Amino acid sequence: MPIIEIKNLTKSYRVYQKQEGLMASVKGLFKREYKAVHAVKDISLEVEEGEFVAFLGPNGAGKTTTLKLLSGVINPDKGTCSVMGYTPWERKNQYRRRFSLVMGQKNQLWWDLPALESFRLNQHIYGVPKADFDATRDQLCDMLDVTRLLNQPVRELSLGERMKMELIAALLHKPDVLFLDEPTIGLDVIAQHKIQEFLKAYQQEQNNTVLLTSHYMKDIEALCKRVVIIANGEIYHDGSLTQIVDKFSGDKVVTLHLADSVDRDAFKDLPNLIDVTPPKIKFRVQREKVGAVLSGILNSYAVDDIVVEDPPLEEVISNAFSAAEAAGKVG
Amino acid sequence: MSATHPPRREDSASESSTLESLQARLSPSYLHVFLTFARNSLVRDMSFRMNFILQCCATMSWAAMNFGLFKIIYRHTESIGRGTGWFEDEFFIFLGTIWIINSFIQTFFMANAEEFSELIRTGNLDFALLKPIDTQFLISFPRVNWAQLPNGVLGAILILVSLNNLAADPDRTIYISIWNIFPFMFYVMCGVLVMYSVMIVLASTSIWLGRNQNLYTFWFYVTNFYRYPMEIYQRNGIGMALWATFTFVVPILVVSNVPARVLAQPMGRSWMNWEAGYAVLAAVGSLVASRYVFNLALKSYRSASS
Incomplete structure (x- = not known):
């Protein structure tokens, strides 16, 4: 049995809409406009x-x-x-x-x-x-x-x-x-x-x-x-x-540590380049293409080290927030 | 995990019985909480020494001026109201009673009622609502304003001196014994309860109003009417209307008059009449009403901001 069980929880506030200016404030003494703010909409959740x-x-x-x-x-x-x-x-x-x-x-x-x-x-x-x-x-x-x-x-x-x-x-x-x-x-x-x-x-x-x-x-x-x-x-x-x-990030961040012999200009036109600090090159690759891209690079260039990471969490979450906001506006 | 940790679930019967015994042991001690409040307030007041001393001085000079004013009035008249029996000494007993009630209110409740209003506005009432203890108790007592206590002591002194004068005066009929202190204190407490309830009701309105800075003002208006013997109202239409309002609607007049009469006995009148019974009823009734309004108000609490 979950220790916390939330079912269809809803809470909204009535907020007084204050207009700008003195006249509006005087008007507000007699007639007020309220806006309902839906703080929590139909939330269900279980926590063990x-x-x-x-x-x-x-x-x-x-x-x-x-x-x-x-x-x-x-x-x-x-x-x-x-x-x-x-x-x-x-x-x-x-x-x-x-x-x-x-x-x-x-x-x-x-x-x-x-x-x-x-x-x-x-x-x-x-x-x-x-x-x-x-x-x-x-x-x-x-x-x-x-x-x-x-x-x-x-x-x-x-x-x-x-x-x-x-x-x-x-x-x-x-x-x-x-x-x-x-x-x-x-x-x-x-x-x-x-x-x-x-x-x-x-x-x-x-x-x-x-x-x-x-x-x-x-x-x-x-x-x-x-x-x-x-x-x-x-x-x-x-x-x-x-x-x-x-879910919210289709990309991986790849960092290559190039061998000295490699001509860095070859990477100049790489799409989704994030940072070039020789001998390191950082760029973004779609998750499903990581294998193909890396094998291509390894075949053509001498690489000392490779790091493949998830993008920073901040970025992922901010993507998630924007997606959520957008969905909210559409819905 | 320590042995006192309450069990997490009450799935089985044995667990629930241990839970109950634990709860009995872990129930809050209202007396301890109150004493901690009183102690913390004293420590706090003492740490702002000058402020504390100045406040004591201010309240005591207010009392002195109040006393002086009625001294002057009694230069012009023998009694307040004709045939009411409130001669100078009797009236000063009345005044002393008012000081004692006021001092209780201002020491224990005034700062808290104002704080309550502020807690609502800032959303800090959250913390009071989280605690496993009666919320009205928790918001009624946290600050004890010790600097207001001297007024009560002055009130007691004023009463003793006036009683002494009355007893020494062969023309007066006053039957007083040491036992009168008990009904006196009892009815003073009834008075404190009624005034406290009025204050809680006023402060609770902050939940609906968002802000109520008029607490002191309202308090001043209301107490203005309870500071006098009720006989002075019972003369004409307007007076009777005021008397009825402050006896039956907001029963503050009766609770200041009954304890004062216990000691002052104007015209030798006994205090044991319908008003005495009514004062008890008023105290209980207002306390119940204040609790009702308080709980009603809590339902509308919105917990400002995050």
Whole structure:
């Protein structure tokens, strides 16, 4: 039985359309125009226990709305959802004790107090026995290397440090299901990497179920085997990372390391050339033609080394997004 | 995995029974949560020392001016309203009662109600909704504004001094014993509950309005009417209309008057009449109403932005 089951979930917002200018604002006092924004349209999804799933999609695609529905913060217009057997928007305490939502854009820690005080508050709210609380806190602080910052007011922490504290605050009660909404947003590469490493180690150890949204492909590559692409409130693709690469990129990137004797001008007119930095030449080839093209080159030229790669994930995903957007407009 | 980790599924009967026992153990301790809130607020207030001291000074000087104003008024008249029994000492008992109720409200709820409004606007109410604890409790108590507490102490002092004056005056009939403190505190608490409910209802409207910065203003308008003995309204048509509104629609008048009467006993009137019973009913009724409105409002919460 899947741990998360979503069926035909739909949520739309009514948004006030403000016109430009003073007269329009005055008019807006009496008569307002609203536009319905369909944040999530008829989404169905199943997640098994212990899965680490990424939600990918452009801004406003409905990723965060889906996580908010799953955590019961907002009510849907239509559809059903069950997480560990609970309906999230009933907000039962039994359910709320067993999951956590971390939002990179919002913070739940007391701004003027050391993070430790917020942890203690969560301990009492979740009713975690003191011994367990101490053990979990020490373990998490150790993994994230923030023990020395525990007594510093949150407002004096860097963004990366604060995010680590947010994660600890969300994990103290050992949730079975974890929703992460852009946990690495705004962080530098090193801090991002630290958090990725932590999440990976933590998930492997606890075997909990994690849903992650992120804009950073590195997060996805490092953590998730399964990727769900959401655009315009609809699921556009659900599958492994490799499938996405296959589906949205027909090309491979070939890098040749030419022997010194080869005349480089011969490659000047190669179609889909990406980069020439002697002795390396990088170009793009359609997947099914890789064999033919390479054997042709190998027959005619001396080549020291060949690397055939998938194109960068960023590029693939951006293709996927554009395809999804286009489909949305047509549909 | 540690032993306290709740089981993942309740597939079998044995698992579900361990789950229940775990849940009993892991239930939140409301008292602990409240004490942590109070403690954290105190730590926070103390770390902004000057701000804390200035706030204490400001509230206390407000009390002093309030007191001075009525001192001046009583230079012109013997009692507020003819034949009401609210002579100077009696009235200062009334005033002290109001200060105590206000001080409770401002210490425990005012900052939270404003914060609640802000949580809605910024979408930060999300965090409160995620916690396995009553949401209304969680948003009602996080900030304890300790700097407002001195007013309550001043109110108590004012009451004690005035009671002392009354007891020393051979012309007055006042029957007071130490036991009166219990009904007094009980009815003060009823008053606090009613005022709290009014505030929660006002703050909840932010969910529909998107923003409600009028909380203080509304609060000022409303409390303006509960700060006086109800007898002064019961004179003509407009007065009766006000009295009825603030007794039956928004029952704030009755909850300030009943506790004050317990101690002040104007004209030797007993406080044990229909108003006392009604004050209890009003307290329970407004609390139920505030919970209803609060939950209704939560249904419309949209969680601003991401």
